[in-house]
Amino acid sequence: MMNGAYDGLLMLLGVMWVVPIGVFIGMTFGAVPGLNKSGMLAILLPVLLAMSPEMGLVFAMSLYAGGEVGNAFPAVVLNIPGDASAAVTALEGYQMTLRGDGAKALGMCVMGSTIGAVLGGLASLVAAPTLGAIALRFSYPEICIIVLFGLAAIAQVSSGGLAKGLMMGFAGMLLSTTGTDPMWGTFRGTFDLVYLFDGLPIIPCLIGLLGFSELLKMIEGGITVNRVSQAREVGLKGVLAGMRETFRYPFDLLRSSLTGIIIGIVPGAGGTVSTFLSYQQALSWASPEAKKQFGKGSPNGLIAGDTANNADVGGSIVPLITLGIPGSSAAAVLLVIMAYHGLEVGPRLLSTAEGASVAYAIIWSQFVSAGLLVVMGGLLATFAYRLAFLPVNTMVPVIMVAALIGSFSQNQYIFDMGVMVLFGIIGFFMKSYGYPPIALLLGIILGPMFEENLLRTLRLGGGTPELFFERPLTLFLWLLLFLTLGARPALQLLRNYRNRRIGDPVKAQQ
């Protein structure tokens, strides 16, 4: 193993020049709304296959890492997430931008992402076989409970009232049943339209609900004022301040990295789930004061999403390297490159000298990418946040074009643009009447995963839900879910009770 790690490092040195190119291209692609990681890797697949295996794989990893940071930029500045995993970034980052902290928010995204990437890389370097074995413990009921963590955020982010949040969450889950059902292949609500066969297009819904609805709000508010009239800290200074401030949240960083790594290693879960789960965890463990900031530009929430999103990269390559099973759609592209070059995959990858070197070259490259994320991400952030200062009458057409391109770019269907506009209008009315768009979004994004794993669990359990309650890991996850949802309120109740007992009515009311 040590030889493999050393040879991998040497192998990386020979192809390291592609890493900055990959990170830069990845970041640029990632910043284009709608172009997700797997889409980007698919576009560049002919280039990746033409390279030597180690170069192609290292280049792909750099693109992947760069893309995860790039998608934060439009999310923070325009409220248009690059892909579903940047929804949390948009939710908190854009609010920070509106209050003049755009540069700082971008700095936090970049630093959170970097720390997530480093810790994810470290996990894959030192514990890949162990993590691979853990990944195999997860089956349908476990993934189902993990998704429940994300869905639990619906109740926690419902600032307009729990009833409204739950209503929207269920509406989102109902909408997510559009398309081919995951078990039987039956078409549901497709109206025989090819555009809906594979389900409701997530990215147009995302852009519509978050970005386009915001645009409509801007128009409603008058188009003569700037979105952001005054910034607290600007330029590189602001970005660096954001980077420094990230370190004031060590627990959020560690918890989110761990969440990202664990979810990353579970094939079928993916980066989007890790960001929502991490966000839900940040919300659950935040102090009452910090909790009030969620949905209004919370640094804890922002860091939670971005850190987990990048730690997930390191996690997702673990099952690829140790089991030959890709943990994400982007990792599936890496598998295609490996197969194309005839590399042994699965446990045999680490047992052959060439395979081990390539595997470790991929792992080491994560650290180089992480270093470059700070430099390139920081520089890009220095310029990107300035978009926030453009007057609204300039930004409206810019955002509109970005939103339309973003909706179109993944499938290249005009239909998807229509979906985006429709969801933009829905989002506008939701915002106007105090219904949280994020709850609808959570239902749409997590609904299909919840449904397919729920149905598989029931089928595997012979039609009964017993598998949810008879395995140690499921019981542990239920306990964790209960603790994250109920521990703080329970502690607060206990504290109130104790304060009443000792006769301190002021503290008791707090």
Place this chain on the structure above:
Amino acid sequence: MIAKSLACSLAGSLAAFAATVSLTAGAAFAADNWPPPQMTIVVSHDVGSSHNAQTRALGEVWAEKLGTKFIYENRDGASGRVGYDYFLGQKKDGSVILSSNLGSSSIMYIQQKPRWKYEEAIYPVGSFGIDPGAIFVKDDSPFKSMTDIIETAKKRPVTMGISYWASPENLQIHQAMEQTGAKFEIIPHSNSGEITTQVLGGHLEVGYSKVGTFTRGGNGLRIISVPMPTNPVPGLTSNAPAFDKEIGTDTLPIASYRGILVHKAFADAHPDRVQKLHDTLTEALKDPRVIEAMKKTGVDEKLLVNMTHDQIMKDVIQAHWDAFAKYGSIYDKKTN
């Protein structure tokens, strides 16, 4: 002034040259305007799939033989329906072709009943490989043979992961259940990676996928049976016996038949061009570069078979439709 005049003269000459080249090329293209300089292959499978990897492995050399360049568009979803519907909406001039799994897409067609008619809209030109089905268990599974599995499944339901419900594998295993009295608890998945993970983790007793899956990462697993009349790849499957031979059943042969299809309108209008597609595909499959590239993606040289249109329609498409006619009701029943 002189410099300006020279520049104008040079620019004029260049423009004239460019126009001449363009006209010449245009004339040449008009005389024999197929294949165009660039063609699109719509792949009805996702980017990370074996089918996509094999299409691309073939495409590089086939494009050379055909005298064109290929660009690829992955349009996956709804058991291949997204790719077919998208393909049918493209230009019918032979510049866009489709790469698809012929067996599973024939089931998709007959089960989903799209508005278009297969024989009127689609024309299979040839095939570029067969990836046999594989029934597998975890290395340390107590099942040593398919007979063991069937015997156990006669006493209690055995859990089995398949790629998706409306798949040929499901038909085959239902045929086996009917003929043997065995019972399987079939759990559909969206890709082979999920099945291998669940079998490796011990959550499913048996998995059902394709041999190519194992060469791309099925370690820790053991192929126990190959649902083909004979096992065409004993070396890749530890000499696993053929399903029907071992169990004594008569079931549908299961494999991914990698096929190339064109629009029927194009095939009717230009049979010579369709023949050219077929012939160059045959040439490409004999090319050592393709043989080597395919081997890397898990396809043995002897499975690089280019079937004719008639063979495909009779032995693959019609065979699947016939099996569906007899057992298709299982897709609606949704129970075992």
